[in-house]
Amino acid sequence: MHVSDLTRPDDPRIVLPDMTQIHANCVALGPHAILLRGPSGSGKSNLALRLVRAGGRLVSDDRTDLVAHEGKLIASAPIQIARLCEVRGIGIVRGLAHQAAGDVRVLFDLVADPAGVERMPEPRSETFCGISIPSWKIWPFDMAVDAKIEVALSLATGEMQLET
Numbered sequence: 001m002h003v004s005d006l007t008r009p010d011d012p013r014i015v016l017p018d019m020t021q022i023h024a025n026c027v028a029l030g031p032h033a034i035l036l037r038g039p040s041g042s043g044k045s046n047l048a049l050r051l052v053r054a055g056g057r058l059v060s061d062d063r064t065d066l067v068a069h070e071g072k073l074i075a076s077a078p079i080q081i082a083r084l085c086e087v088r089g090i091g092i093v094r095g096l097a098h099q100a101a102g103d104v105r106v107l108f109d110l111v112a113d114p115a116g117v118e119r120m121p122e123p124r125s126e127t128f129c130g131i132s133i134p135s136w137k138i139w140p141f142d143m144a145v146d147a148k149i150e151v152a153l154s155l156a157t158g159e160m161q162l163e164t
Contacts, residue, residue: 020066020128026059026075026102027051032153033059033075033102035133036140038110043140045086047110052096054146059102061085066104068129073104104128105156107135108149114139123162 024037025044029051036044045061052058060077061084067074077083082100086092107126111117117137125132134156138145154160 018067018129021078022064022066022128023062024064024107025061026064026077026104028057028059028099028102029055029149029153031103032105032157034149034153035064035075035104035107036110037107038140042110042112044110045088047140047145049085049087049096051146051149056097057102058083058085058096058098059100066128068131071131073128073131073133074101075104076101104133106149106152107133108138108152109135110140111137112139114142117142 022035022037023039024035025048026033026035027048036047038044048056048058048061059075061081063078063081064075065078067076077100083094083096083098084092085094085096117139121136124135126135127133134152136152138148142148151160155162
């Protein structure tokens, strides 16, 4: 069986009885993790690399396995690509700060154009393995993207509140 047999072009995720695999990177930031989702060339690995350089830890690059465990959404890398990261223009590297799994709290959909990020978006969420997590659209090359990610993660963990 090939990955393409398990996915649809409009929803490129693999869904098995106890696991979902999505086309996304995962980075652990402190005790929690975030998902960076977007098509090839959207800046997932670029942003993940910058977050790791700032103190995060790579969980997965390009494909992420998700499972529900004790009410949490846990991410890990498929075994074939664990600990690897594609650095565009350089190649596939091993040796970045990493961890085997992460407790996912936020999903970021990467947009190609900063105009694709709404100024005051309505709250959104997405459900994986029966667990709903908040999601936001971000432009990965925004100069404040790391700060915005920290704010969204603080909102997701209850450390901050969104005014409505």
